[in-house]
Amino acid sequence: xxxxxxxxxxxxxxxxxxxxxxxxxxxxxxxxxxxxxxxxxxxxxxxxxxxxxxxxxxxxxxxxxxxxxxxxxxxxxxxxxxxxxxxxxxxxxxxxxxxxxxxxxxxxxxxxxxxxxxxxxxxxxxxxxxxxxxxxxxxxxxxxxxxxxxxxxxxxxxxxxxxxxxxxxxxxxxxxxxxxxxxxxxxxxxxxxxxxxxxxxxxxxxxxxxxxxxxxxxxxxxxxxxxxxxxxxxxxxxxxxxxxxxxxxxxxxxxxxxxxxxxxxxxxxxxxxxxxxxxxxxxxxxxxxxxxxxxxxxxxxxxxxxxxxxxxxxxxxxxxxxxxxxxxxxxxxxxxxxxxxxxxxx
Amino acid sequence: xxxxxxxxxxxxxxxxxxxxxxxxxxxxxxxxxxxxxxxxxxxxxxxxxxxxxxxxxxxxxxxxxxxxxxxxxxxxxxxxxxxxxxxxxxxxxxxxxxxxxxxxxxxxxxxxxxxxxxxxxxxxxxxxxxxxxxxxxxxxxxxxxxxxxxxxxxxxxxxxxxxxxxxxxxxxxxxxxxxxxxxxxxxxxxxxxxxxxxxxxxxxxxxxxxxxxxxxxxxxxxxxxxxxxxxxxxxxxxxxxxxxxxxxxxxxxxxxxxxxxxxxxxxxxxxxxxxxxxxxxxxxxxxxxxxxxxxxxxxxxxxxxxxxxxxxxxxxxxxxxxxxxxxxxxxxxxxxxxxxxxxxxxxxxxxxxxxxxxxxxxxxxxxxxxxxxxxxxxxxxxxxxxxxxxxxxxxxxxxxxxxxxx
Numbered sequence: 001x002x003x004x005x006x007x008x009x010x011x012x013x014x015x016x017x018x019x020x021x022x023x024x025x026x027x028x029x030x031x032x033x034x035x036x037x038x039x040x041x042x043x044x045x046x047x048x049x050x051x052x053x054x055x056x057x058x059x060x061x062x063x064x065x066x067x068x069x070x071x072x073x074x075x076x077x078x079x080x081x082x083x084x085x086x087x088x089x090x091x092x093x094x095x096x097x098x099x100x101x102x103x104x105x106x107x108x109x110x111x112x113x114x115x116x117x118x119x120x121x122x123x124x125x126x127x128x129x130x131x132x133x134x135x136x137x138x139x140x141x142x143x144x145x146x147x148x149x150x151x152x153x154x155x156x157x158x159x160x161x162x163x164x165x166x167x168x169x170x171x172x173x174x175x176x177x178x179x180x181x182x183x184x185x186x187x188x189x190x191x192x193x194x195x196x197x198x199x200x201x202x203x204x205x206x207x208x209x210x211x212x213x214x215x216x217x218x219x220x221x222x223x224x225x226x227x228x229x230x231x232x233x234x235x236x237x238x239x240x241x242x243x244x245x246x247x248x249x250x251x252x253x254x255x256x257x258x259x260x261x262x263x264x265x266x267x268x269x270x271x272x273x274x275x276x277x278x279x280x281x282x283x284x285x286x287x288x289x290x291x292x293x294x295x296x297x298x299x300x301x302x303x304x305x306x307x308x309x310x311x312x313x314x315x316x317x318x319x320x321x322x323x324x325x326x327x328x329x330x331x332x333x334x335x336x337x338x339x340x341x342x343x344x345x346x
Numbered sequence: 347x348x349x350x351x352x353x354x355x356x357x358x359x360x361x362x363x364x365x366x367x368x369x370x371x372x373x374x375x376x377x378x379x380x381x382x383x384x385x386x387x388x389x390x391x392x393x394x395x396x397x398x399x400x401x402x403x404x405x406x407x408x409x410x411x412x413x414x415x416x417x418x419x420x421x422x423x424x425x426x427x428x429x430x431x432x433x434x435x436x437x438x439x440x441x442x443x444x445x446x447x448x449x450x451x452x453x454x455x456x457x458x459x460x461x462x463x464x465x466x467x468x469x470x471x472x473x474x475x476x477x478x479x480x481x482x483x484x485x486x487x488x489x490x491x492x493x494x495x496x497x498x499x500x501x502x503x504x505x506x507x508x509x510x511x512x513x514x515x516x517x518x519x520x521x522x523x524x525x526x527x528x529x530x531x532x533x534x535x536x537x538x539x540x541x542x543x544x545x546x547x548x549x550x551x552x553x554x555x556x557x558x559x560x561x562x563x564x565x566x567x568x569x570x571x572x573x574x575x576x577x578x579x580x581x582x583x584x585x586x587x588x589x590x591x592x593x594x595x596x597x598x599x600x601x602x603x604x605x606x607x608x609x610x611x612x613x614x615x616x617x618x619x620x621x622x623x624x625x626x627x628x629x630x631x632x633x634x635x636x637x638x639x640x641x642x643x644x645x646x647x648x649x650x651x652x653x654x655x656x657x658x659x660x661x662x663x664x665x666x667x668x669x670x671x672x673x674x675x676x677x678x679x680x681x682x683x684x685x686x687x688x689x690x691x692x693x694x695x696x697x698x699x700x701x702x703x704x705x706x707x708x709x710x711x712x713x714x715x716x717x718x719x720x721x722x723x724x725x726x727x728x729x730x731x732x733x734x735x736x737x738x739x740x741x742x743x744x745x746x747x748x749x750x751x752x
Contacts (some may be wrong), residue, residue, distance in 0.1 A: 048602070064717065095439050096439045096441075162700050179590075208699060221594055221595070222595060262349075331449070331453075332453065332454075333456045335453035341529045342527075342528075344530075345529075345700075345701040
């Protein structure tokens with residue numbers, strides 16, 4: 001009864017989509033809305049639609065592998081090109097929800113940063129979790145996560161993202177683990193204990209944030225001396241007149257990627273769009289609007305030095321950075337998240 | 347005879363029109379209730395026991411394990427079934443959802459399953475058991491096999507047990523979860539403890555206000571009542587955000603305390619338990635004041651006068667005469683505040699620290715971030731159960747105690 005009822009609803013919903021979307025079924029590109037999509041739209045999507053003279057539909061989403069799974073498995077996906085986060089890229093590729101990319105159609109693997117290349121996706125945006133501080137309130141400039149965990153040298157509260165992801169990494173680096181070894185150490189029980197032990201040393205001084213804009217507010221109101229934060233938020237605050245500094249040493253970067261949904265009827269147009277977005281000058285245009293790196297190695301050379309200084313893909317910023325491991329968190333998030341919940345309440 | 351027959355039929359059909367008309371009148375409400383309550387709650391209940399990913403991906407293994415005792419390693423048949431199932435599940439793309447489900451139970455299972463899928467035994471292997479246990483030590487571990495057996499589906503108590511820190515062991519008996527992952531009982535306790543404290547603060551602060559409102563002449567009471575109602579009608583988000591502004595390190599309250607030389611440096615009033623209590627009490631106070639006020643309004647001042655004329659001192663008269671009469675208002679207010687408080691989400695999320703989050707926060711967390719809908723639904727079911735019990739208590743107390751009628 002219930003399932004028949006649900007099936008009716010599903011049919012009705014699908015029916016509605018089919019009648020509206022399938023008639024023309026233009027190439028549909030889905031990104032994260034807001035400032036991100038606006039920049040992508042100006043730099044790539046609108047000029048592409050104008051040049052190819054083919055209509056292009058845009059939509060936005062807020063992530064969630066469940067949505068992609070439902071769309072692809074219904075055999076009636078109304079999206080073609082989607083920007084996904086690194087864990088959605090890994091899971092979806094495992095579940096065969098995306099087309100395996102033919103790199104010869106989009107310029108070959110060599111033009112891209114190696115981390116932007118994945119069997120199922122090509123890098124769309126590069127962003128970093130960095131240490132940020134207000135130079136007016138912190139006398140010496142902190143240089144690493146070790147300084148972040150040093151309450152004697154840098155008194156005051158700190159803010160970190162609530163949850164184990166991007167938190168345990170900072171603790172290990174502060175405890176002297178080299179960025180390249182962080183996930184190796186964290187894969188062992190001793191490593192996890194070590195991270196929580198290090199966190200214990202500053203536990204009473206941490207304010208945990210949940211939404212992306214919160215750390216900027218905490219920094220601006222003087223509630224915290226320094227915070228871990230995504231770089232784009234700080235650049236936006238700087239553009240709005242705040243004086244904040246970012247520490248790129250030991251920053252943690254991650255890629256959002258473009259994928260083509262499996263069985264897309266517009267696969268040729270989708271490849272043409274991905275190839276169009278490969279262009280370094282177009283990517284540079286996006287970088288002037290959005291403080292995120294882009295996939296083409298040459299793109300960073302085409303932006304203003306002043307803009308480049310705050311981008312994760314700038315060579316001096318990338319030099320001492322590490323990549324957030326989507327695979328590690330896929331395998332361990334549930335367990336470590338329970339442990340974190342337990343620890344934080346103790 | 348026929349006339350009577352026709353008459354009764356006419357009567358019936360005219361009644362039928364009326365019945366249809368009245369049914370049509372309640373139909374929109376019925377549809378609304380089904381869609382906004384029945385359907386989502388039913389789906390939630392179903393999701394909390396639905397457990398079909400593993401059965402769909404590893405059908406032969408599940409069958410082979412059905413008669414397994416859970417004390418020694420399964421036999422060769424189960425290993426062969428597993429290898430065949432993994433191969434097929436990989437091709438059918440059903441392996442990933444099953445891996446996700448098994449990883450909830452035994453952390454690391456995801457990795458094991460995909461690692462095994464990449465190096466399956468060749469078809470002519472003599473013993474799949476030898477091959478697989480050599481390939482990955484996990485396959486010699488009963489916990490992994492137990493997880494598969496317990497997830498056979500299509501429905502199970504896994505999520506409901508998990509939400510109260512229990513799990514099934516490989517032999518099928520229910521045991522406590524290991525300490526590191528036993529988190530929910532503490533969180534339920536925290537939720538009830540925080541709600542109770544907020545309720546008590548509401549009683550202490552709300553009683554005098556209700557008493558004042560009820561005893562003042564209307565000319566003075568109504569403006570004061572508006573002061574209670576205006577915040578009641580203001581958006582919860584706005585009021586919570588206002589507390590962030592007031593209580594932060596450089597907020598008005600800290601500044602005032604420093605200017606008055608009560609403090610030397612700002613103290614933490616927010617992003618901790620204190621901030622949550624302040625904001626929640628502010629939001630919930632009207633829920634206590636209003637029912638109590640309406641009960642107090644109905645208590646005739648003559649009772650107190652009578653007590654005084656019989657020689658009772660004011661305190662004695664208050665305790666013996668007044669308080670018992672407003673008891674139903676106090677219980678109603680308390681239960682209302684408590685019931686609303688245990689479902690609080692946004693206020694603790696905004697003004698609390700990571701250790702001050704209530705159960706709703708974790709429901710949202712498992713819905714959005716961890717995407718473990720079964721667990722989110724199971725937590726909701728337990729919360730719904732607690733709320734339902736409170737409702738029954740409320741109904742008994744509110745209906746059972748005959749408050750004074752006006």
